[in-house]
Amino acid sequence: MTTPLISSHDGFIELCDHIRNIGLVAFDTEFVSESTYRPELGLLQFATDERVAAVDPLAITDLTAWWDIMADDQTTVVVHGGQAEIRFCLHLIGKPPRKLYDIQVAEGFRGRSYPLSYSAIVQRVLNLQVDGSQTRTDWLRRPLSEDQLKYALEDVEHVLEIWRRQTTWLTAHGRLEWADAEINRMIDDIVRDDSTAAWQKISGTHKLSRRELAIVEKLAAWREQEAAFRNRPVRRVLRDDLLIDLARRKPINVQQALATRDLNRPEYKRRLEEIVEVIGEAINVPEADLPKKPRSRRQEATSDEQVISKLLSLSLSNRCAEMDVSQTLVANNKDLTELVRYHRFSQNGDGLPRILDGWRQEVCGQLLLDVMDGKVGFRVAAAGSDTPLEFHYTDDR
Numbered sequence: 001m002t003t004p005l006i007s008s009h010d011g012f013i014e015l016c017d018h019i020r021n022i023g024l025v026a027f028d029t030e031f032v033s034e035s036t037y038r039p040e041l042g043l044l045q046f047a048t049d050e051r052v053a054a055v056d057p058l059a060i061t062d063l064t065a066w067w068d069i070m071a072d073d074q075t076t077v078v079v080h081g082g083q084a085e086i087r088f089c090l091h092l093i094g095k096p097p098r099k100l101y102d103i104q105v106a107e108g109f110r111g112r113s114y115p116l117s118y119s120a121i122v123q124r125v126l127n128l129q130v131d132g133s134q135t136r137t138d139w140l141r142r143p144l145s146e147d148q149l150k151y152a153l154e155d156v157e158h159v160l161e162i163w164r165r166q167t168t169w170l171t172a173h174g175r176l177e178w179a180d181a182e183i184n185r186m187i188d189d190i191v192r193d194d195s196t197a198a199w200q201k202i203s204g205t206h207k208l209s210r211r212e213l214a215i216v217e218k219l220a221a222w223r224e225q226e227a228a229f230r231n232r233p234v235r236r237v238l239r240d241d242l243l244i245d246l247a248r249r250k251p252i253n254v255q256q257a258l259a260t261r262d263l264n265r266p267e268y269k270r271r272l273e274e275i276v277e278v279i280g281e282a283i284n285v286p287e288a289d290l291p292k293k294p295r296s297r298r299q300e301a302t303s304d305e306q307v308i309s310k311l312l313s314l315s316l317s318n319r320c321a322e323m324d325v326s327q328t329l330v331a332n333n334k335d336l337t338e339l340v341r342y343h344r345f346s347q348n349g350d351g352l353p354r355i356l357d358g359w360r361q362e363v364c365g366q367l368l369l370d371v372m373d374g375k376v377g378f379r380v381a382a383a384g385s386d387t388p389l390e391f392h393y394t395d396d397r
Contacts, residue, residue, distance in 0.1 A: 004052065005149060007059035015046065015053055016065040022048045024076045026159035029085055030139040030152055037227045037234070038091065039084065042139025047156035054149055058142065064093060071095035078163045080104050080118045080155070086190050096187050103159060105186065105329070106166045106179040114326035118155060125162045130154050175325075178359035182329070185358075198224045198234075199291075204244050210290040215247040215282040217291055222278045226271070238268065238275070250283060251276055301337045308372070309336040315371050315378065318389040319364045330363055331355050339365075343372050367391070 006012050019025045026047040033039035044055040044066070057063060069075050070089050077097060079085050081104045090096050107121050108114035119130045134151035137144075144152075170176040193201070199220035205213060220243065227234040242260060251257040254272045258264055263272065301309060313336060320327040331354070338353040356365040370376040370393070378389045 005054050005056055005144070007056040009060055009062070012055055012060050012063070013065055015055065016069060018051070019046065019048060019066075020069055020075060022050070023074060024048065024078070024160065026078045026156040026163075027070070027082075027085060028079065028152075028155040028159075029088065030137070031084065031088075032138065032140050033233075035233065037231045039088075040140060041088065043144070043152055045152050045156045047153070047159060049160060052153050052157050054153055058140070067093045067095075070097050070100075073098040075099060076101060078103065078159050080121065080159065081115065083186070083190060086187055087194070090191065090194055096191050100183060100187065101163060101167075101180075102183050102186070103162050103166060105183050106170065108326035108329035109175045109179050109182075110166065110169060111324055112320060112326050114329045121162060122158050125165055126158055128158065130158070175359075178362075181358050202240050202243065204240070206294060208244075208247060208293075210293055211283070211285075212247040212250075213291045213293065214285045215250065215279055216243060218278050218282040219243050219246065219275065222274070236267070237271075242268070246275065246279060250279060252280065252283075301333075301340075305337055305340050308340045309333060312336045312339065312368050312371065314389070315368060315376075315391075316364055318378070318387050318391070319367055321387045323363060325363060330360055336368075339368060340372070343369065 006015060028045045029041060030043040030045070031039040031041050041057040041063075044057060044063070046053050046055070055063070055066075067089050070077050070085075071093060076099050078101045080102065082097075082100060082102050086097055086100070103121060104115050104118075107116055107124070111124070113120075116124070119132055122128050122130050131151050131154060134148050137148050137151075139152075166179075167176060170179055197217070197220075199205070199213070199217040202216060202220060205216055208216065219238070223234055223238050223243070226232075227237045230237070239262075242262060245260045246257065249256070249260060251259070254276055257272050257276055258269075263269065313333070316331060316336070317327055320330055335353065335355045339355050342353045342356075354360065355368065367376060371378075374394065376391055376393055378391045381387055381390045
């Protein structure tokens, strides 16, 4: 049987009407991102309880009907690791998804491994094997083979059954709201990142002066415009480390710019005059208009903070093992350092650390505060225990 590939606008609109009427769909994309400013869609895959189909975005150039469905609050869209799909929706119609469910995030609340690949989740939840032979496909090349289409559609055909089993389990264990909250946080983070100025996403700027920040700001804006015009990845136009070095050196001519190692490469050298011109504009920005330095925060944990964070990491690991939830999903080392600083220096400060907010507070936030306050101790658990440690409160609790 031929795999369904929709390449006509009428067929695409008919599929969108079907999805809107059903109100529930599994969704995935195949794209290529290595050599362009933004990833280029090569295929869209859909599965409802009634049908499975792929849409060819190279043949159907206006996909607004689908993105409008993804951004409405009527249709549940189920994805796996849907960051790229969220960004496509946001970039193409200016709206984020409203009713998204991510089986990868949800599975992190049902076990200690996160993030799991699609094949691993299919194996774990449904005890099925999926084909992984087409991972290196060039999805922009036509025609696509039957094997390639079959592989792509397999990425959605099991998703709704996984969604049903996950939601049943999460509801029974009181964790469905946790998963929903974390998925919404992921969407909010992507929206926030997308609206952040390009220069503010560059690491290594915290030690720069305001004048140097102005150079970074203007170079980053020039780089974005150049990358978009040439349809090239941003960092192929000018790497972050080179941009930071230029901000520090402040070259006023091409010869001085060439003092930065690697700028003599042809892809950089041919644009050095433009780069020097942009730097000159930043050097002439009035003092009052210079970007403000970010609030000073210690970037590296002190030795004391490292020791306390390691203690908390042991406690967190044991707590996640008790609850059978992914530690990676709950908190990272940065989160633990943030909690230590909040506890030691700013109990009444700028707001709660992430680990004390929402479902994370329920999982481990108060426990970790109690550990730091000496209200909770722990000892090595008996052989055969489910966790290596046992917590015990030192007061009447």
